Amino acid sequence: MGAIRDYFGNISSALTTAAKGMRITWRYFKHEPPITIQYPRERVEPPPSYRGLHILQQDKCIDCHLCAKACPVDCIEIEAIHHGRTLEWKQFSIDYKKCIFCEFCIPVCPVDCIHMTSEYELATEDPDGMVEDLLTWTGLRPEDQRAVEAAVNKKKGVAAPATIESAKGAPEPGSAEDKAAKIAAIKARLKKGSA
Amino acid sequence: MTSLIAFFEGLGLEGVLALSAAYALCIASLLGFITVYAMFAIWMERKVAAHIQVRYGPMETGAWHGWAQSVADAVKLLFKEDLIPPEGNKFLFWIAPAVVFCGVFAGFIAIPFAEGMQIVDLHLGVFFIMAIASVEVIGVIMAGWASNSKYSLFGAVREAAQVVSYEIPAATALLVPILVVGSFRLGDFNAFQADHGWLVLYNPFLTVAALIYFISSLAGCKRAPFDLPEAESELVSGFHTEYSGMRFSFFFLEEYASMFVAAALTATLFFGGWNLFPWGGGWEPAPLAPVILISKIFFFIFVQMWLRWTLPRLRVDQVMAMGYKYLVPWAFVCLIGAAWFEYMGWGGLFS
Numbered sequence: 285m286g287a288i289r290d291y292f293g294n295i296s297s298a299l300t301t302a303a304k305g306m307r308i309t310w311r312y313f314k315h316e317p318p319i320t321i322q323y324p325r326e327r328v329e330p331p332p333s334y335r336g337l338h339i340l341q342q343d344k345c346i347d348c349h350l351c352a353k354a355c356p357v358d359c360i361e362i363e364a365i366h367h368g369r370t371l372e373w374k375q376f377s378i379d380y381k382k383c384i385f386c387e388f389c390i391p392v393c394p395v396d397c398i399h400m401t402s403e404y405e406l407a408t409e410d411p412d413g414m415v416e417d418l419l420t421w422t423g424l425r426p427e428d429q430r431a432v433e434a435a436v437n438k439k440k441g442v443a444a445p446a447t448i449e450s451a452k453g454a455p456e457p458g459s460a461e462d463k464a465a466k467i468a469a470i471k472a473r474l475k476k477g478s479a
Numbered sequence: 480m481t482s483l484i485a486f487f488e489g490l491g492l493e494g495v496l497a498l499s500a501a502y503a504l505c506i507a508s509l510l511g512f513i514t515v516y517a518m519f520a521i522w523m524e525r526k527v528a529a530h531i532q533v534r535y536g537p538m539e540t541g542a543w544h545g546w547a548q549s550v551a552d553a554v555k556l557l558f559k560e561d562l563i564p565p566e567g568n569k570f571l572f573w574i575a576p577a578v579v580f581c582g583v584f585a586g587f588i589a590i591p592f593a594e595g596m597q598i599v600d601l602h603l604g605v606f607f608i609m610a611i612a613s614v615e616v617i618g619v620i621m622a623g624w625a626s627n628s629k630y631s632l633f634g635a636v637r638e639a640a641q642v643v644s645y646e647i648p649a650a651t652a653l654l655v656p657i658l659v660v661g662s663f664r665l666g667d668f669n670a671f672q673a674d675h676g677w678l679v680l681y682n683p684f685l686t687v688a689a690l691i692y693f694i695s696s697l698a699g700c701k702r703a704p705f706d707l708p709e710a711e712s713e714l715v716s717g718f719h720t721e722y723s724g725m726r727f728s729f730f731f732l733e734e735y736a737s738m739f740v741a742a743a744l745t746a747t748l749f750f751g752g753w754n755l756f757p758w759g760g761g762w763e764p765a766p767l768a769p770v771i772l773i774s775k776i777f778f779f780i781f782v783q784m785w786l787r788w789t790l791p792r793l794r795v796d797q798v799m800a801m802g803y804k805y806l807v808p809w810a811f812v813c814l815i816g817a818a819w820f821e822y823m824g825w826g827g828l829f830s
Contacts, residue, residue, distance in 0.1 A: 295805060305789040313531045313785070320534045 330402040335385040337403040338378055340418035344397035347371055351389035351398055357382045360389060380406060380414040482595070505598045509587055517735040518549035524784050531788040559724035564627050567721070571625035576722070576729035578618030583736040585611040590743045591665050593753060593768035604665035605657060605748070608740060609650055612699065615733065616642050619708070619718050622730075626721035634717025638708035641698055641798055645705075648806035649695035655688035655810075655817045656748045659826075669752035676759045677751040682826035684816040689749035691810050693779070696741035698798070701734060703787035705798055712792075742779035743772070750775055 321328065330336065352360040359382035363374040389398055398418075408414055483504065487497035522537065525548065529536025537545030563572055589604040591597035601607050616639050623635020656678045657663060660671045672678055679689045698705035709717030719730045746752065753768035754760030763771060793801065820826045 291804075298801075298805075302786075302790060306785060309531045309785060309789040312533055313527070316533050318530070318533050318535045322535065322538060 330404060332402070334402040334404065335387050335400045337380075337401050337406065338389070338418060339399050339401055340376055341397040341399075342373065342376070342418075344395045345371075345376070346395055346397075348394060350392045350394065354388045354392045356386060356388060357384055359383045375417065377415050377417045381411065505588070509584070509598070513584065513587065513732065513736050513739075516739060517732045518553065520735045520738065520780060521549045521552070521731070522546060523781075524787075527781065527784045528788050531785070553728065556724055556728040561724040561726065562721070564625075564721050567627035568625040571621045572721075573726075575618045575622035575625060576726045576733075578621060579615050579733045580618075580729045580736070582611055582614030582618065583733050583740060585614075586740045587736070589665060590740070591669065591747070591752075592772055593765060594666070594669075596769060597665075600666060601664065603663045605653055605663050605744070608744060609646070609653065612737065612740065613642070613646065615737065622722070623718040626718070628721050630714045630716075630720045631718050634708045634710075634714045634720070637710075637714075637795065638701065638718060640795075641701075641705060641707060641802075644799060644802040645695045645698035645806070648691050648802060648810040649699060651807070651810035651814055652688040652692035652695060653744070653748065655685055655813050658814065658817055659685065659821060665747055665752075668748055669754065672751045673754050673760045677749065677754070677757045679749040680757055682817060682820045684813040684820065685749065685826075687809060688813040688817070689745065691806050691813065692749070693745055693782075695802075695806060696745065697783060697786065698802070700737045700741050700783070702738065702783050704790040704793050706787075706792055707795060707798060710792060738780055738783055739776060742776040742783070745779050746772060746775035750779075 347362060347364040347366070349362055352358070352362050359379040361375055361377045361379070363376075365372040365374065385400070387400060390400060406414075483501040484497050487500045488494075490497075492500055522545070526536045526544070537548035539545055540551050541547030563569055586608045588598040589601045589607050591600070591604075619638045619642075620635045623631040623633075623638070626632070656668065659678060659681060660668055662668070662671075668678070675681060678685050680686070697703075701708050707717075708714075709719065714720070719727055722730060751757065751760070753763065753772045755763055755767075755771050817826075
């Protein structure tokens, strides 16, 4: 009798499991909204600890080369001439062909002047453009500079001098304007870098 | 068809010329229909798959939900290099896609989309479709052999074993409505179901036979969970591993065209054809008939896709066991049971 019970058991289990599976896939088909996003038009906001492109607060930097020494792949090139306490900057560049985004350069900085943003769109058509001169930030418009400051503050979890800055018209960190400014800044910088 | 010939004779063409013109027009329109349908079905398959897997699927090509994705794919396939394995049999390799496609293409000529709207009104319509669809297996074996590749050959052998095995339950299950209606002509099924309601509800054996035919037709179309001939995880892509470009697209076209034929047979023989409601019909206006039939066909194509993304692929022995141990005996039970019901004069829920 066991064989016969197995035979009919197989039939009923085949039908019931197929029906159950079809019910599950129908639920996904009909009711679950897609969890993927349409990338170029929709973007994921990376977490605050995301390790993206670097930014440098040039006025704070003391040319100590600790970040370059900490770098496991030697992708940071620094060159400055000291005139007493003032520095004449020649170069502070990161070669993103080498960079492994390990973030070793960030905690060693004694004056906390180098940071990593959450900018992740690093694709370029020009490999030479991947050596980024962080000094070009200083050539940014004031509002872009403020966006960088805001990004740094957000990165560090500092609630920014929001009241004062926003009174001056700086975009709220994480807001749409802030994002737009950041993207504009990155684009401008990439253009300069590859030129 | 006869009306088309009369139309061309009215234009002043002689007998043979009018006949050739009518056939040429039919074949051209059928080819156009199959191509457009296959493009739509491929897009639909990708969208159904995507939404079942909680994705979007193609969204960029064409403005609305990637509708032009299949067109773009077709253009790509047209311009791809046509590779022929140097060690293979060139002639068989060259002719196999045509043989495969011809089998399914010929099946289309017997499908009635409405009263009189079919290319040839065959008295053995069901038999013809079943018989001509088997030609496809020869083409697949040709393709597998001519490719000179172990994956292709394995795929072709699996295809042959599977399709030949599943033709037994499919044909036996199709005999059940034929027994009830008493005709092989597809138009007669529509007329019968207009009077008596859908055959799937006519008696319980027909319900089971419809299920058996649907499962067997899945195997006949090489659709999941019976997609062993092109099992991607085992055989690269089975019998068409070595094919590229336009020849590959013929296999693709064939798969979707055979899905259409199988769905059309299911809809016509069991689910009322162009009769809209399960309790019969005949009152639907004639222009609506193809719309009703094609929407039913697309429903069954959707179920085929739905099943594909629900069930995992069976093992070879499981496929064979399912065919011979479960479907064949039950198809015969249905045949004998339906004959008994007919003899006793039972059945006919709505007649």
